[in-house]
Amino acid sequence: MKGSSAQEGDERTDSASANIRRDMADAKMFGRWVDAAIQHEVTQRGIEGAERHANGSEW
Known part of the structure; x- marks a missing residue:
């Protein structure tokens, strides 16, 4: 009995690990997705700002 209890504990620990x-990998992928979305938004705003400036709308 003692052996099977220890084995079950090890299995739970392995499962938790x-x-x-998995959760850390998911969080890392989500972080990359957020970084990409922010970079896209910053780039898009920069392009739009450059277009407005080129058209004389700014400055």
Whole structure:
């Protein structure tokens, strides 16, 4: 009995570790997605600002 209880504990620990690793990977991918979305928005605003400036709308 003692052996199977220890084994079950190890399996739960392995499962929890796998869940943590998966969650961390998901968070990393989400962070990359957010970074890409921000970069796109900044780039788009820069392009629009340059177009307005070139057309004489700014300055």
